[in-house]
Amino acid sequence: MSNAARRIGTIAKKELVEFVRDWRTIVAILVIPLLMFPLLFILFPLLLASEAAEMENVVVEVIVQSNDLPNELGLLFNESNINITYEPLADHDFLSTPGIDEQRLRNSTVDSIVRLRGNGTVLEYSILYMSTSEQSQEARTRTFTVLSQWEQNETERRIVAAGLDPNETLDPLQWNGDFTESDVATQGEQAGMALSLFIPLVLAVWTFSSAIQPSIDMTAGERERGTLEALLGLPCSRMELLFGKWLAVATITGVGVLLQVAGLLFAIGYLASSDLISAPAISFTALVLLILAVLLFAIMVVAFELALAMRSHSVKEAGSILGPALLLILFPALFTQVINLDGIESFWFAIPVVNVLLALRELLMNRIVVSHIVIWLLSSTIYALGAALYAARQFRREDIVTSLS
Amino acid sequence: MGESLLSVRNVTKSFGEIEALSSVSLDIYEGEIIGLVGSNGAGKTTLLRLLSGVYRPSSGSITLGNGSPVSESRQYLGVVPESTGLYSRLTAWENIRYHSRLYGVSDEEAWKRTSFFATHLGMSDSLGRHTKGFSRGMRQKTALLRALAHAPRVLLLDEPTAGLDVTSARTVRQLVQDLGNQGGTVVYSTHQLAEAEQVCNRIVIIHNGDVRADGTPQELMEQTGTNRLEDAYVALTHDQARIRTEDSKPLSKWATWWRGLFTPAVPSEVIEDE
Incomplete structure (x- = not known):
């Protein structure tokens, strides 16, 4: 060296x-x-999963304000993991305007408020919540899941009532075969x-x-x-x-x-x-x-x-x-x-x-x-x-x- | 007088516009303990750095006795800078061994010399300790051991007793004198005249980058017609010492402006008092 x-x-x-x-x-x-x-x-993913599991067990309080709630939707709410309180719906130009309900969301006496109003063949809705509260967001998510379920059931019911096949009507373009096989990259x-x-x-x-x-x-x-x-x-x-x-x-x-x-x-x-x-x-x-x-x-x-x-x-x-x-x-x-x-x-x-x-x-x-x-x-x-x-x-x-x- | 070991010829050293040393010439002879004496900023450290090859002269030459430039013959020199330069996460022996290896000296040879001088300095029990907890005196002694481990022909010491307690300073001075008595050559930089008089057999007074006088204490007193070395020093360095050295280069225009924004003005009453 x-x-x-x-x-x-x-x-x-x-x-x-x-x-x-x-x-x-x-x-x-x-x-x-x-x-x-x-x-x-x-x-980190384990921590996230643990937090998500914890959130699933949280009890959320939701107020449903409606004067003409469909029965099927009422049943879906009652079967969900949400604590529901029903209230009559006051007069609102727009359902999304919080008005006096804002304070109830701010002081956390309720996690979210869903407003429903029939308008002809359409059911109008809005969900009031506070995005800075994780519990309020969770209440909104659960409420939205129930509403989506009702919407899907109602859509299918109307398609059947019109004499059509819900599967063909809602999903006219369908994948055939194993999805993973189609990518030639290993x-x-x-x-x-x-x-x-x-x-x-x-x-x-x-x-x-x-x-x-x-x-x-x-x-x-x-x-x-x-x-x-x-x-x-x-x-x-x-x-x-x-x-x-x-x-x-x-x-x-x-x-x-x-x-x-x-x-x-x-x-x-x-x-x-x-x-x-x-x-x-x-x-x-x-x-x-x-x-x-x-x-x-x-x-x-x-x-x-x-x-x-x-x-x-x-x-x-x-x-x-x-x-x-x-x-x-x-x-x-x-x-x-x-x-x-x-x-x-x-x-x-x-x-x-x-x-x-x-x-x-x-x-x-x-x-x-x-x-x-x-x-x-x-x-x-x-x-x-x-x-x-x-x-x-x-x-x-x-x-x-x-x-x- | 012995053989000239180091020869400094018309050496000037400038840092930008600052001339730290101007046309310095001197010979360092074998067996001499030569004291470089001067105020802070006089140019002592610059001269030592030139002698050790850390700086290159702006003009002039520094050669060893054999005629080779000092920068190519550093193995003949042992240097103790003012800061001692020890690594705190290494033991005293590891510090010494590191430098010895870079000098090309075997560990056995370095250890033999180190243990000999360590006994002299009362450092034998501390060689295996990390230098982090060392006092200033122990650090200085370790730096001395490090500089001696490769048997240098010339030892360059920059303010070796600065900041030391009385006992440590005395031990260091005693070692230097012993080295001189054994024929060793030492260049000893200090700003303490009494120390230089006690330790050195030749004194070079440096002031504002010039060599003002060079000789034995007696010769300096005779040259100035004084009876005390201190009076001789004052007579030779009567002009005001400069404050700018290579370490205090002027700031750029932008840096001056920026620093000025956060620098309060001197109160007017202070100016009036002066």
Whole structure:
């Protein structure tokens, strides 16, 4: 091993040892990404289901105001899981005008009020409720279900009375066969399509955001704590210093991203067991290219962040620059999600950040388009080199030895 | 006088419009403890950073005895910056070993030298401790051990006793004197004249980026016709010390305007009093 490589290794190792000894950073950069998707995809739906079940058992109070309530509708109300109170309907120009009933909804003495008025062969209605109360919304939903049921029964009754077949009349266009058979895309391909909509976003945002803290700590942090000056007096070049620090940040970021993807795959595996989604079908070539794309992106992002952080005189200054810089990744990442990949123009694959994100989307869908690959590979390499040169320039600055403190 | 180990020739160092050092020349000889004395902002730290290769001269040259530029011969130097520069999540020994490895010294060799000097400084029991809880004195001693672990030919110390308690400062000074007695070469930056007189056998007075005087304390007093070193210093640095250094670059026009929005004016009575 050459002396330079040994020094780079020594610098990177020391940075990693310092990182590992700070448990708060470990939690922020390694544990949280590992748990994020399992929590989001498994626990969150369970929580929602539990809340929904709880809401189903809630007793809701509904007032039915009508002077000519159809008997069948009255029966449906009585059979429903709603506590009904009947009241005569007062005179209203429009049934939806709350009038004096507004106060009863506001002080929660009642969850919703349904008004019904016969007008010839039509039954007019309105449901008064308060959208900011979950219980009131639940009362409205249950009331609407009962009204819809009555409407369907009444519609069918009238169709039959007119001598027609309700099925043919209401559903003249009908599917024939197994719906799932008609899609020629395999489940793996469908999964690739679904994952391509958010995995690139996650990878891009997390690569950038997880590199922020270590980048700042190893540059502006060292500058602020005064450890950089002692380091700059050692017989190692500034480029060795940059490479050593880059290696450490890239390792931390890489492990963070890998853990996040592992958490994501675990969550997908859990969902796959419940037939919601399958594992994506990706060829070996696509997988290799995918790793290459992420690697080039990481080289660029980490070098860029190290450069920006090294320009800063303090941790605070670096944080206030790198925090908003996340938008440089976030906006293109969100924008890329809506670009149609069918017949996409090649120039998109030359735009910084967008190129890698589009490449990831294509590769996750197992689409290997040689012209696109050549463009993003070349452009990403150029951008990564540009970022590395920019970082090198910052590390060569003489004023990096001074700090605000 | 021994062999010239470091040779500074017409070195000027500028930071934008600020000239921190102007045309400085001096030789540092083997076995010397040379004191760089000057007020805050005089240019001592800039000169030390130039000597250690952290800064490059704007003009002039700094070479080692063998003629090689100092930036390419840093393995011969041991540096203790004012801030000590220790990593708080590493132990004292890990801090020392990290630098030693970057100097290309084996762990065994570094440990041998470290344990020898640690005994001298009363730090033997603290080498395995994380430096986070260290006092200023312990930090300074650790930084000294770190700078000595690779057996440097010249030791560069920037304000090594600043902020230390009496006992720690005395221990540090004693170590420096012992190193000098054993033929070591030390460049000792301080703004305390009494300390320089006690520790150093040669004093260089720097003021506003110029070398105002260079010699033994006796020579400086003779040069100025005074009986005390303090009087000699005052005579040599009678012009007002500057306040702008490389660390206080002027703000941009926009930054000045923005900061001015949130900076209250000095009360008028204060101005009148002055």
